[in-house]
Amino acid sequence: MTNFKLLTCAGVLCCLIWNGFAQQGGSDCIKANAKSCGECIQAGPNCGWCKKTDFLQEGEPTSARCDDLAALKSKGCPLEDIENPRGSKQLLENREVTNRKKGAAEKLKPEAITQIQPQKLSLHLRVGEPQTFSLTFKRAEDYPIDLYYLMDLSYSMKDDLENVKSLGTALMLEMEKITSDFRIGFGSFVEKTVMPYISTTPAKLRNPCTGDQNCTSPFSYKNVLSLTSEGNKFNELVGKQHISGNLDSPEGGFDAIMQVAVCGEQIGWRNVTRLLVFSTDAGFHFAGDGKLGGIVLPNDGKCHLENNVYTMSHYYDYPSIAHLVQKLSENNIQTIFAVTEEFQAVYKELKNLIPKSAVGTLSSNSSNVIQLIIDAYNSLSSEVILENTKLPKGVTISYKSFCKNGVNGTQEDGRKCSNISIGDEVTFEINITANECPKKEQNETIKIKPLGFTEEVEINLQFICECQCQSEGEPNSPACHAGNGTFECGACRCNEGRIGRLCECSTDEVNSEDMDAYCRRENSTEICSNNGECICGQCVCKKRENTNEVYSGKYCECDNFNCDRSNGLICGGNGICKCRVCECFPNFTGSACDCSLDTTPCMASNGQICNGRGTCECGTCNCTDPKFQGPTCETCQTCLGVCTEHKDCIQCRAFDKGEKKETCSQECMYFNMTRVESRDKLPQPNQPDPLSHCKEKDVDDCWFYFTYSVNSNGEVNVHVVETPECPSGPDIIPIVAGVVAGIVLIGLALLLIWKLLMIIHDRREFAKFEKEKMNAKWDTGENPIYKSAVTTVVNPKYEGK
Numbered sequence: 001m002t003n004f005k006l007l008t009c010a011g012v013l014c015c016l017i018w019n020g021f022a023q024q025g026g027s028d029c030i031k032a033n034a035k036s037c038g039e040c041i042q043a044g045p046n047c048g049w050c051k052k053t054d055f056l057q058e059g060e061p062t063s064a065r066c067d068d069l070a071a072l073k074s075k076g077c078p079l080e081d082i083e084n085p086r087g088s089k090q091l092l093e094n095r096e097v098t099n100r101k102k103g104a105a106e107k108l109k110p111e112a113i114t115q116i117q118p119q120k121l122s123l124h125l126r127v128g129e130p131q132t133f134s135l136t137f138k139r140a141e142d143y144p145i146d147l148y149y150l151m152d153l154s155y156s157m158k159d160d161l162e163n164v165k166s167l168g169t170a171l172m173l174e175m176e177k178i179t180s181d182f183r184i185g186f187g188s189f190v191e192k193t194v195m196p197y198i199s200t201t202p203a204k205l206r207n208p209c210t211g212d213q214n215c216t217s218p219f220s221y222k223n224v225l226s227l228t229s230e231g232n233k234f235n236e237l238v239g240k241q242h243i244s245g246n247l248d249s250p251e252g253g254f255d256a257i258m259q260v261a262v263c264g265e266q267i268g269w270r271n272v273t274r275l276l277v278f279s280t281d282a283g284f285h286f287a288g289d290g291k292l293g294g295i296v297l298p299n300d301g302k303c304h305l306e307n308n309v310y311t312m313s314h315y316y317d318y319p320s321i322a323h324l325v326q327k328l329s330e331n332n333i334q335t336i337f338a339v340t341e342e343f344q345a346v347y348k349e350l351k352n353l354i355p356k357s358a359v360g361t362l363s364s365n366s367s368n369v370i371q372l373i374i375d376a377y378n379s380l381s382s383e384v385i386l387e388n389t390k391l392p393k394g395v396t397i398s399y400k401s402f403c404k405n406g407v408n409g410t411q412e413d414g415r416k417c418s419n420i421s422i423g424d425e426v427t428f429e430i431n432i433t434a435n436e437c438p439k440k441e442q443n444e445t446i447k448i449k450p451l452g453f454t455e456e457v458e459i460n461l462q463f464i465c466e467c468q469c470q471s472e473g474e475p476n477s478p479a480c481h482a483g484n485g486t487f488e489c490g491a492c493r494c495n496e497g498r499i500g501r502l503c504e505c506s507t508d509e510v511n512s513e514d515m516d517a518y519c520r521r522e523n524s525t526e527i528c529s530n531n532g533e534c535i536c537g538q539c540v541c542k543k544r545e546n547t548n549e550v551y552s553g554k555y556c557e558c559d560n561f562n563c564d565r566s567n568g569l570i571c572g573g574n575g576i577c578k579c580r581v582c583e584c585f586p587n588f589t590g591s592a593c594d595c596s597l598d599t600t601p602c603m604a605s606n607g608q609i610c611n612g613r614g615t616c617e618c619g620t621c622n623c624t625d626p627k628f629q630g631p632t633c634e635t636c637q638t639c640l641g642v643c644t645e646h647k648d649c650i651q652c653r654a655f656d657k658g659e660k661k662e663t664c665s666q667e668c669m670y671f672n673m674t675r676v677e678s679r680d681k682l683p684q685p686n687q688p689d690p691l692s693h694c695k696e697k698d699v700d701d702c703w704f705y706f707t708y709s710v711n712s713n714g715e716v717n718v719h720v721v722e723t724p725e726c727p728s729g730p731d732i733i734p735i736v737a738g739v740v741a742g743i744v745l746i747g748l749a750l751l752l753i754w755k756l757l758m759i760i761h762d763r764r765e766f767a768k769f770e771k772e773k774m775n776a777k778w779d780t781g782e783n784p785i786y787k788s789a790v791t792t793v794v795n796p797k798y799e800g801k
Helices: 002-023 037-041 069-074 155-164 167-175 202-206 231-239 253-262 289-293 321-330 341-353 369-381 411-415 468-472 513-519 642-655 732-775
Strands: 047-050 066-068 088-093 120-126 131-138 145-152 182-189 221-228 273-280 333-339 357-361 384-388 395-402 408-410 425-434 444-450 457-464 485-488 491-494 532-535 538-541 575-578 581-584 614-617 620-623 672-676 691-697 703-710 716-721
Touching: 037 047, 037 066, 037 468, 047 069, 066 069, 088 131, 120 131, 120 425, 145 155, 145 167, 145 221, 145 253, 155 273, 167 182, 167 231, 167 369, 182 231, 182 253, 221 231, 221 253, 253 273, 253 321, 253 333, 273 369, 321 333, 321 341, 333 341, 333 369, 341 357, 357 369, 384 411, 395 411, 395 444, 408 411, 425 457, 468 485, 513 532, 513 538, 642 672, 642 691, 642 703, 642 716
Parallel strands: 120 457, 145 182, 145 273, 273 333, 333 357, 672 716
Antiparallel strands: 047 066, 088 120, 131 425, 182 221, 384 444, 395 408, 395 425, 444 457, 485 491, 532 538, 575 581, 614 620, 691 703, 703 716
C-alpha cells in the first residue's frame, strides 16, 4: 500500500509540473524558435536540445526540440539524448602568494614575488551561466619601491628647492624602515615655452627672473635623475638645479606627468611599486588650454624625451585628466600630490578622478615632504582596488570582496578592500557572465589587476556556442532528402535553397497549390485545420502565445490544452492532455481525470470501507442507507447513540432488571458480555477495535458503566462493571439543623443592622441640637417699659457753694 501511494504521489507531481509548463507563459527556450542545437543553448542556461531522432510529433516544428530540461524529460526525451553543455573553469597558473619577511636571507627578484593568486585561468562560458572564481591578494613584506620626485621649479618654489636638495639621503633612511630595495629619481617642470605662458624676449628666455636673480631658462620638463639607489647622487644633482620662471599662475605639470608615465625606459621604472610625487604650489593647465598658445594638436600620449628634455611641448596640447588616468593606470603608477594649503581643494578634486592617488599638505618651504611621502605611501598601500581591461561585447563582470574584520562589499565596493596591513590576505569573488556569443566565436582574453601593482590575472574566455553533436554531423546526409542538408543533433540543417523538416522542398515549391491538397483532411476545406501552414505538403503547426500550448497532428488537428478541466486544471492535474483527450495517470479515471480509484479516503476507523454502509466512488463514500452520512457514512442524525441504543439489553443481562427484563433472552443475546470489578478494568481506547465508553442510569437511578466494541469479524463485545453506583439518601438532621441555624443567624444579623442604624440616627440628631444651641444669641438690653423708683431733682439756682 505504501509503495502504491508513493507511485501515485509521484504521478500527481509529474502532472502538476507538466500542467505548470502548459499553463504558464511558456519558456524562453521555446520562444527562441531555435533551428539548431547551437541556437538552442544560446537561448538560456536551462535550455536543452533533444537529439532523439523520433522525438517530434507530427506537425511539430524542429524548434520544439529546444525546451527546458524538465519539459524535455516529461515529453519522453531520454537524459542521454539531451544536449546541455555546461560552463567550466580551469586554473592554468596558480602560484601561492609569497610569504617573505624583511631582512630574510633569501633575496628575491621583484618578478619572483607573488602578491596575487591565481595568475592565469581559462573559463568556458555558456550564455547566461555565470562562472565564479576566487582571487586572493596578499600584501608582501619588503616589496621593492621606485619613487620619482617631480618638482615645480617656477620662481615661487625657490625656498622649497633648498629643502629638497637633501631629500635623497634623508628619504632613503626613512624608506629603509619599509623596504630594503628602494630607488629614487628626480624631475622638474615649469611651463610650455611659448607665449603667453612665458615671455619669449631673448633676455627673458635667458633669465626669466627679475632683478639680479640668477634663474635658468624656462623649460617644459626635464628628467634630472633616472631612478637610482644612490641617495647621495640625488642630493648632488638636485643641488645643481636652479629656479626658473613663467608668466601665468597655472603650471605645465600635466605635460611632465605624462612623460614620466610613458617614458619608462628613460625614467627606469621596474615592475615594482611605482610612486610619483608631484610637488607644486600652483594649479595646472589641462587639455584645451594650449589653444592660448596656438597649440591645437591633442597630446599623443607618447614619449618625446631627447637628452632627458621634453621637446614637443610647443607642438602638443596638455593632456586631459582622463588621458592621464589611462596612462598612469596602464603603467601602474600611484601619484602623491604634495601641494600647499592654498590648492588643497583643487587637488583633492583631482584625486577623486585619479584612482590610487593621494594628496598631502606641503609646508611653505617643503620641510615636511618626507613625512608627507611616508603618510601618503601608507595610505595608498593600505588599499587594494581591482580593475579589469575592456570586456568583450556581451560579457559582464561583478565583484564581491571579503576584507579584514569580516567587512564584505558588493557592486563597486566589491572591487576594493581598505586598511590592509603588510602580510594581510584578502579575497575577492569574481563572477563573469556571457550574455551573447561573439559573432566570430573567437576566444577573448581579459586581465584583472590591483591598481598600482604590476601583477595581474590573465583570463582566457572560451565561448560555448555549439553543441558537441554538431561536430558529429553528417553533411549531405541521405536522411535529409537525398543529401539536401546536414543531419546533426537528430535533425536536418538544410542547405541553402531547401526547406522542410527533412529539407524535402525547394523554396520555389513552397507556394504551390498542389502541395496544399496534402495538408487538408478528408471532406475538409481547411488547410492544416486552420492551426498551421502548409510547407512542402506538410503541416507545420503554428505556435500560440503561451509556447507550452502546442498544436500537433498530421493536420494540426490535435492540441494539449482543450481537454476537460477540473478545479481549473487541465485533466484535473491528474493526467496529460493528448489530442484533446485526457490520458489519466494510474489510479485516476474520468474525462477530466477527476475520479480517483483510491479507496483510502473511504476507509473508516474500523477498517471497513464506508463503515459497511455505502460504496466508495471516486474517493468519496456514497451511503446506501439514507439515515447515514459523513465522509465514511459514520454519522446518523436521527439514530440513538451506541450507549443509549444498547443500555436496556445490557441492564437486563448484567443486572436482571429494566424494560427488557421479560424479553431479554429473545432480544439481547446478540453480544458477548464480560463483567469486570471496577471501571479501571474496562478496555482502554488504544486497542485495535473501535471502542465506546458508556455511562447510563438504570431503573433505580443507579449509574452503571460499560464499553461497546465491534471487532473485524463483526462480533459485538461488551464489558460491564458488575456493581452499579447508586446515590445514598439524604441525612435529615444536618439539613434541619442547618436551616434553623441559618434562620437564627439571619435574625440576629437583621437586629444588629437595625441597632446600628438607630445609633447612627441618634448621634446625628444630638449633633444637630448641639449646633443650634451654639448658634443661639440672647438679648441683654433694658426693658423699654421699665421705670426706676428714684427721682432726682436739681435746683437750677444752685451754684455749688
